[in-house]
Amino acid sequence: xxxxxxxxxxxxxxxxxxxxxxxxxxxxxxxxxxxxxxxxxxxxxxxxxxxxxxxxxxxxxxxxxxxxxxxxxxxxxxxxxxxxxxxxxxxxxxxxxxxxxxxxxxxxxxxxxxxxxxxxxxxxxxxxxxxxxxxxxxxxxxxxxxxxxxxxxxxxxxxxxxxxxxxxxxxxxxxxxxxxxxxxxxxxxxxxxxxxxxxxxxxxxxxxxxxxxxxxxxxxxxxxx
Amino acid sequence: xxxxxxxxxxxxxxxxxxxxxxxxxxxxxxxxxxxxxxxxxxxxxxxxxxxxxxxxxxxxxxxxxxxxxxxxxxxxxxxxxxxxxxxxxxxxxxxxxxxxxxxxxxxxxxxxxxxxxxxxxxxxxxxxxxxxxxxxxxxxxxxxxxxxxxxxxxxxxxxxxxxxxxxxxxxxxxxxxxxxxxxxxxxxxxxxxxxxxxxxxxxxxxxxxxxxxxxxxxxxxxxxxxxxxxxxxxxxxxxxxxxxxxxxxxxxxxxxxxxxxxxxxxxxxxxxxxxxxxxxxxxxxxxxxxxxxxxxxxxxxxxxxx
Numbered sequence: 001x002x003x004x005x006x007x008x009x010x011x012x013x014x015x016x017x018x019x020x021x022x023x024x025x026x027x028x029x030x031x032x033x034x035x036x037x038x039x040x041x042x043x044x045x046x047x048x049x050x051x052x053x054x055x056x057x058x059x060x061x062x063x064x065x066x067x068x069x070x071x072x073x074x075x076x077x078x079x080x081x082x083x084x085x086x087x088x089x090x091x092x093x094x095x096x097x098x099x100x101x102x103x104x105x106x107x108x109x110x111x112x113x114x115x116x117x118x119x120x121x122x123x124x125x126x127x128x129x130x131x132x133x134x135x136x137x138x139x140x141x142x143x144x145x146x147x148x149x150x151x152x153x154x155x156x157x158x159x160x161x162x163x164x165x166x167x168x169x170x171x172x173x174x175x176x177x178x179x180x181x182x183x184x185x186x187x188x189x190x191x192x193x194x195x196x197x198x199x200x201x202x203x204x205x206x207x208x209x210x211x212x213x214x215x216x217x218x219x220x221x222x223x224x225x
Numbered sequence: 226x227x228x229x230x231x232x233x234x235x236x237x238x239x240x241x242x243x244x245x246x247x248x249x250x251x252x253x254x255x256x257x258x259x260x261x262x263x264x265x266x267x268x269x270x271x272x273x274x275x276x277x278x279x280x281x282x283x284x285x286x287x288x289x290x291x292x293x294x295x296x297x298x299x300x301x302x303x304x305x306x307x308x309x310x311x312x313x314x315x316x317x318x319x320x321x322x323x324x325x326x327x328x329x330x331x332x333x334x335x336x337x338x339x340x341x342x343x344x345x346x347x348x349x350x351x352x353x354x355x356x357x358x359x360x361x362x363x364x365x366x367x368x369x370x371x372x373x374x375x376x377x378x379x380x381x382x383x384x385x386x387x388x389x390x391x392x393x394x395x396x397x398x399x400x401x402x403x404x405x406x407x408x409x410x411x412x413x414x415x416x417x418x419x420x421x422x423x424x425x426x427x428x429x430x431x432x433x434x435x436x437x438x439x440x441x442x443x444x445x446x447x448x449x450x451x452x453x454x455x456x457x458x459x460x461x462x463x464x465x466x467x468x469x470x471x472x473x474x475x476x477x478x479x480x481x482x483x484x485x486x487x488x489x490x491x492x493x494x495x496x497x498x499x500x501x502x503x504x505x506x507x508x509x510x511x512x513x514x515x516x517x518x519x520x521x522x523x524x525x526x527x528x529x530x531x
Contacts, residue, residue: 084303
């Protein structure tokens with residue numbers, strides 16, 4: 001298998017370049033995430049339903065903002081592909097950069113979820129695990145596969161299966177009495193209402209997961225065709 | 226292998242398949258010090274070829290070798306020798322031209338600040354302007370500076386002059402001349418503008434529908450392609466060396482890709498008032514592509530379209 005990095009450690013140069021270039025967009029998103037979480041907390045903390053979503057809403061909104069701020073991303077990847085670095089270095093540096101962005105979002109999400117009264121914390125943690133797991137899976141698969149296209153294809157398949165399974169499970173949990181009952185028994189949540197919120201949260205997260213992965217990874221994969 | 230070591234570029238059996246289009250199998254070599262024009266109709270596969278060479282897409286089959294180094298997605302070293310200016314220019318849009326050059330610089334061992342400064346002055350590049358606010362011409366110029374400043378040995382240009390005003394075009398062509406003046410570097414460029422080929426190219430490769438249909442020295446094309454007019458009493462269905470033949474009464478007009486052969490045949494046939502005229506490169510290019518299309522149709526339908 002070919003070495004992951006070139007002699008000069010160009011992957012780190014690429015990562016530094018990506019972070020430097022995206023710095024403004026990242027800071028804006030993190031700041032806005034904190035702001036929205038705070039507003040939601042102060043304004044609507046009496047409604048537990050909204051509070052469950054209190055952590056998710058800023059993430060959805062801000063991911064969209066972030067995606068918009070990075071609208072020249074495709075061109076940039078095309079530019080990086082012309083640099084004298086391997087395709088693998090480009091892919092891994094991009095994923096690491098996104099992971100750093102996501103880490104900030106996860107922290108904000110967790111803090112806003114924990115701060116919000118009535119929020120079911122394990123639900124938020126499950127979501128965080130989904131995000132982190134998927135990102136790590138991507139990085140791992142890119143690492144182990146010598147063929148980028150094969151690695152991306154396989155990783156895409158796994159992630160979509162996991163996301164789809166999550167989505168279906170969440171729909172079953174909310175949509176069927178048995179599902180809700182099962183969730184209630186297996187859940188640490190003290191009440192049925194919160195259990196439903198948890199499932200709704202899972203639906204939302206599955207959708208975000210698919211959306212992010214489509215935008216971040218599948219679109220990038222096209223440059224490896 | 227030995228041959229590949231001596232070539233600036235060697236393509237062997239390159240195939241890239243898209244839905245409804247297949248490029249190749251393509252074999253192409255480019256010697257150091259040569260300028261090769263790569264021409265063909267829209268959708269012929271020129272950009273796809275360049276994308277395969279530059280690593281922007283991965284060929285389905287075949288190998289790309291640049292100065293003896295295999296171009297693989299797992300190494301970027303071979304790109305130190307190759308500069309590519311595409312039909313669309315990618316930059317870090319929110320940064321100035323200067324910041325963009327500084328960002329690229331760190332990846333190239335052979336980057337020359339002096340060369341970059343010279344080119345920026347020569348092309349009158351607005352260094353402190355954000356790329357996103359730059360005109361199409363300035364973007365092409367910046368792309369050229371970014372590419373030429375690390376002094377690649379092979380330069381690939383994909384319709385770089387499209388949409389440029391005459392002054393910008395002249396500046397860029399001048400920079401091309403200075404690039405090749407030591408005759409050690411090679412250029413592969415595609416364009417629809419024949420005057421650019423006339424000025425820059427040594428050789429021309431004609432591409433149609435994903436395959437190379439002809440490769441010729443520019444001078445040979447100009448020498449061999451001629452337009453003939455003559456009178457002949459007897460009927461003539463075909464004429465050796467000719468790629469098209471039109472008859473009006475006993476007057477004929479023909480386009481030949483081998484004027485010596487055609488002139489000899491006409492003499493044998495007893496043609497009268499034979500006149501031949503040179504064709505410009507644009508007429509020749511159109512003729513070559515049409516000639517190939519006719520061959521294709523004849524092969525597919527078994528009918529002669531002369």
